[in-house]
Amino acid sequence: xxxxxxxxxxxxxxxxxxxxxxxxxxxxxxxxxxxxxxxxxxxxxxxxxxxxxxxxxxxxxxxxxxxxxxxxxxxxxxxxxxxxxxxxxxxxxxxxxxxxxxxxxxxxxxxxxxxxxxxxxxxxxxxxxxxxxxxxxxxxxxxxxxxxxxxxxxxxxxxxxxxxxxxxxxxxxxxxxxxxxxxxxxxxxxxxxxxxxxxxxxxxxxxxxxxxxxxxxxxxxxxxxxxxxxxxxxxxxxxxxxxxxxxxxxxxxxxxxxxxxxxxxxxxxxxxxxxxxxxxxxxxxxxxxxxxxxxxxxxxxxxx
Amino acid sequence: xxxxxxxxxxxxxxxxxxxxxxxxxxxxxxxxxxxxxxxxxxxxxxxxxxxxxxxxxxxxxxxxxxxxxxxxxxxxxxxxxxxxxxxxxxxxxxxxxxxxxxxxxxxxxxxxxxxxxxxxxxxxxxxxxxxxxxxxxxxxxxxxxxxxxxxxxxxxxxxxxxxxxxxxxxxxxxxxxxxxxxxxxxxxxxxxxxxxxxxxxxxxxxxxxxxxxxx
Numbered sequence: 466x467x468x469x470x471x472x473x474x475x476x477x478x479x480x481x482x483x484x485x486x487x488x489x490x491x492x493x494x495x496x497x498x499x500x501x502x503x504x505x506x507x508x509x510x511x512x513x514x515x516x517x518x519x520x521x522x523x524x525x526x527x528x529x530x531x532x533x534x535x536x537x538x539x540x541x542x543x544x545x546x547x548x549x550x551x552x553x554x555x556x557x558x559x560x561x562x563x564x565x566x567x568x569x570x571x572x573x574x575x576x577x578x579x580x581x582x583x584x585x586x587x588x589x590x591x592x593x594x595x596x597x598x599x600x601x602x603x604x605x606x607x608x609x610x611x612x613x614x615x616x617x618x619x620x621x622x623x624x625x626x627x628x629x630x631x632x633x634x635x636x637x638x639x640x641x642x643x644x645x646x647x648x649x650x651x652x653x654x655x656x657x658x659x660x661x662x663x664x665x666x667x668x669x670x671x672x673x674x675x676x677x678x679x680x681x682x683x684x685x686x687x688x689x690x691x692x693x694x695x696x697x698x699x700x701x702x703x704x705x706x707x708x709x710x711x712x713x714x715x716x717x718x719x720x721x722x723x724x725x726x727x728x729x730x731x732x733x734x735x736x737x738x739x740x741x742x743x744x745x746x747x748x749x750x751x752x753x754x755x756x757x758x759x760x761x762x763x764x765x766x767x768x769x
Numbered sequence: 770x771x772x773x774x775x776x777x778x779x780x781x782x783x784x785x786x787x788x789x790x791x792x793x794x795x796x797x798x799x800x801x802x803x804x805x806x807x808x809x810x811x812x813x814x815x816x817x818x819x820x821x822x823x824x825x826x827x828x829x830x831x832x833x834x835x836x837x838x839x840x841x842x843x844x845x846x847x848x849x850x851x852x853x854x855x856x857x858x859x860x861x862x863x864x865x866x867x868x869x870x871x872x873x874x875x876x877x878x879x880x881x882x883x884x885x886x887x888x889x890x891x892x893x894x895x896x897x898x899x900x901x902x903x904x905x906x907x908x909x910x911x912x913x914x915x916x917x918x919x920x921x922x923x924x925x926x927x928x929x930x931x932x933x934x935x936x937x938x939x940x941x942x943x944x945x946x947x948x949x950x951x952x953x954x955x956x957x958x959x960x961x962x963x964x965x966x967x968x969x970x971x972x973x974x975x976x977x978x979x980x981x982x983x984x
Contacts, residue, residue: 470885471877471903472812472895483813491815504846577920577966578959579927581938590951663829670831674931681833688841699841707834714829 510700514693519705524687531683532709538600538669538679543662545605550612554650555642557617568613576610581671583607588675596677600669608665615657619650655728659721663714670710680706772949773957776940783930783940784961790858790936791923791965797862798922802869803904809874812895820870827867832925836860836932857929865922872918876911877903909980916973920966927962937961 475483505511518524556568575583584603592599623646631641651658673682684706688699773780808820827835839860844851880903888902930938937958944954 470882471810471889471898473889475812479812486813487815490813490819494815494819501846505842508845510845574959577924577963579924579938579962581927581931582941582955582958582962585938585941585945586951586955589945590955667829667831670833671928673833674928681831681837685837699837700845703834703837703842707830707838710831710834711826711829715825718829 505700509694509696510698512694515696515698515701518687518691518693518698518701524691527683527687528680528705528709531678531680531706534597534677534683535666535669535672535679538597538604538672538677539666541597541601542604542608542665542669545601546608546612546661546665547658549605549609550616551647553609553613554616554620555647557613558620558642560638572610572613575606576614578607580604580607580668581674584671584675596672596675599675600672600677600679603671604665604668608661608668611661611664612658615654615661616647616650619654620646622653623649652728656721656725659717659724663717663721666714666717667710680709772944772953776944779943780937780940780957780961782935783937784964786854786934786936786939787923787926787961787965790854790861790926790929790934791919793854793858794861794865794926795919795922797858798865798869798918801862801866803873805866805870806873806877807899809870810877810899824867824870827864828871830864832860832864832928833931835864836928839863840932853929853932853934857926857932857934861922861926861929864925865918868918868921869915872911872914873904873907876907876914879910880906909977912973912977912980916970919969919973923962923965923969 473479502511509515519528553568553572556564557572559565559568580603583606584600587603587606588596588599592602627645627649628641631645636644669679670681672679673685676682678686684702688697688702691698805820805823808816809824811817836857839856840853843856843859877899884902884906885898888898893901926936927938930936930940930942933939941954941958945951
């Protein structure tokens with residue numbers, strides 16, 4: 466049901482009323498913004514000197530390093546989580562009961578523990594001197610579990626005839642999985658997989674708690690080590706860094722939406738998952754399968 | 770085992786802290802999310818725009834960054850001197866509200882078209898249609914994804930521990946700072962979170978079976 470079903474085409478009275486709401490609503494939002502801006506400038510956060518710090522090449526270099534560090538951790542975590550995801554998904558679909566159970570237990574446990582706890586545990590327990598690897602490993606474990614569920618849902622969504630046909634041709638179990646089922650599963654689930662990568666990208670910011678010098682940690686260091694007019698430039702730093710984060714995530718989200726739209730156009734008979742299906746927590750599979758009802762604009766749709 | 774027994778009162782405080790921050794920010798997220806969903810389907814363009822902007826912005830911001838905003842920017846604008854607990858709950862609640870909003874909105878989309886048309890044809894206004902006809906029916910489809918959202922919220926609340934809110938992650942950090950072996954600490958913290966998340970999913974399953982209607 467589209468939103469317009471909820472109300473009639475407005476008549477003269479409703480038009481007037483809606484206009485009043487529109488004006489009052491905009492005024493309220495603008496007032497909120499105005500109050501924020503006034504208060505911030507009262508405290509000197511909008512002074513030009515506060516924002517001038519981003520003209521220093523040192524700070525620019527710091528930010529660039531932070532972005533690179535974030536992308537490095539993200540790249541490692543993306544590869545790690547996809548590899549782990551494929552392995553766990555295959556293990557969960559295995560014919561051997563112990564393998565299936567072990568994989569299920571692994572997925573269930575690490576999916577329901579907060580990511581921060583896992584990252585911190587890995588960092589303190591095993592990789593104290595290698596915060597990048599601790600971050601990448603923690604992210605890989607958690608997101609690998611989520612990706613495994615996504616892929617499993619994808620494999621299950623491949624029409625049964627495909628598998629049967631492959632077996633009928635005399636393919637072996639491994640061949641069926643690697644050449645018939647997995648490629649189709651990945652294709653069908655690509656938007657969801659990329660949405661989960663957006664979550665992975667956002668979660669690299671947890672590296673700041675284990676002192677990995679990624680973008681957020683850089684931001685905090687910049688803000689707490691620079692003093693402008695006797696104040697720390699938290700507001701300007703957060704605005705700049707926040708913009709970078711949002712831009713990176715929106716770019717990745719845009720990729721997911723684009724792939725979803727392309728996939729919908731192709732006529733392969735395999736339906737494409739919605740890009741913004743909420744995947745995290747309790748029942749990702751159900752969520753993935755059940756949420757094709759509408760695609761909210763742009764992914765980043767996972768809850769974590 | 771010793772880690773838990775020797776530091777039980779801290780663990781208990783942490784556990785209660787996790788439950789409290791989860792509860793408070795759930796309420797914030799639910800109320801705000803419903804309001805935003807209402808905005809997004811409303812006939813008033815600026816409100817629709819506001820809802821969309823909120824969801825797009827907050828869903829693409831790392832929660833950790835949002836925590837920084839709430840601890841360093843918000844006190845400069847409104848109410849300086851709020852407790853870390855309140856600031857943390859607000860950050861979590863605002864973040865989660867965007868997910869609640871999207872879920873409720875797709876829930877609204879699953880209510881059969883005829884329902885809203887019938888409501889309109891007997892002369893109900895937009896608010897009446899939404900409040901009396903559509904939302905009560907949407908509730909049923911929205912419950913399972915909502916339970917996922919609140920479980921995710923519980924897990925996300927761990928980040929609040931890094932911002933000096935008393936909760937379980939804070940306990941994990943404290944214990945490892947005191948030199949305890951991380952593995953048993955990890956196990957106990959994980960168990961603490963599992964208890965909360967299982968309680969939530971159990972409660973939602975109960976709710977679901979209560980609200981079940983043959984369709």
